[in-house]
Amino acid sequence: AQSVSQHNHHVILSEAASLELGCNYSYGGTVNLFWYVQYPGQHLQLLLKYFSGDPLVKGIKGFEAEFIKSKFSFNLRKPSVQWSDTAEYFCAVSSREVNTGNQFYFGTGTSLTVIP
Amino acid sequence: KAGVTQTPRYLIKTRGQQVTLSCSPISGHRSVSWYQQTPGQGLQFLFEYFSETQRNKGNFPGRFSGRQFSNSRSEMNVSTLELGDSALYLCASSFYGLVTGELFFGEGSRLTVL
Numbered sequence: 282a283q284s285v286s287q288h289n290h291h292v293i294l295s296e297a298a299s300l301e302l303g304c305n306y307s308y309g310g311t312v313n314l315f316w317y318v319q320y321p322g323q324h325l326q327l328l329l330k331y332f333s334g335d336p337l338v339k340g341i342k343g344f345e346a347e348f349i350k351s352k353f354s355f356n357l358r359k360p361s362v363q364w365s366d367t368a369e370y371f372c373a374v375s376s377r378e379v380n381t382g383n384q385f386y387f388g389t390g391t392s393l394t395v396i397p
Numbered sequence: 398k399a400g401v402t403q404t405p406r407y408l409i410k411t412r413g414q415q416v417t418l419s420c421s422p423i424s425g426h427r428s429v430s431w432y433q434q435t436p437g438q439g440l441q442f443l444f445e446y447f448s449e450t451q452r453n454k455g456n457f458p459g460r461f462s463g464r465q466f467s468n469s470r471s472e473m474n475v476s477t478l479e480l481g482d483s484a485l486y487l488c489a490s491s492f493y494g495l496v497t498g499e500l501f502f503g504e505g506s507r508l509t510v511l
Contacts, residue, residue, distance in 0.1 A: 371439075375496045383453040
């Protein structure tokens with residue numbers, strides 16, 4: 282089975298610090314990549330997505346992610362975090378597989394706490 | 398527009414019972430997918446329905462089943478409940494579907510199995 286790995290389970294940063302959350306996936310075929318965010322008390326929502334083209338994608342609230350195919354990675358970045366970025370971040374991968382059809386895999390999530 | 402609605406929000410069952418969860422997607426969305434979220438396993442994909450047909454399926458036993466109605470509302474059923482089925486069950490709707498579409502999530506149904 283395919284997998285999505287998020288290396289950091291808990292990250293604590295001060296406001297204005299830079300953020301990079303790692304995400305690696307194991308599938309070797311064609312994939313679509315996503316980052317979802319869950320703010321405290323809210324439901325999951327899409328932060329950004331990559332399907333094809335420019336490997337550097339920009340999402341909402343100043344977030345961006347870079348797809349590096351050779352490294353099977355899709356890391357999330359933000360140059361300067363704010364207290365309001367405190368949330369749980371999930372990397373996700375969708376893939377088209379021969380035997381089981383389309384699959385959707387989430388990483389286990391990274392909890393980000395931003396200290397004012 | 399209204400978001401994804403899941404009912405019930407909380408429920409408690411005992412081992413061996415069965416449970417049915419409901420999901421009403423955003424109007425116009427034909428895809429509904431279901432996920433199980435637990436502290437140990439994270440978010441795991443159960444299945445996706447599109448226009449009343451199960452289009453994709455994750456790696457869960459046959460005790461987990463679902464269906465979708467003509468109005469795109471979906472139900473998920475778990476039979477012969479086990480303690481390990483305790484989890485938050487999320488559904489998500491999408492206009493284009495699982496692979497290429499943005500998923501809009503509901504708040505989830507929290508199931509506790511005693």
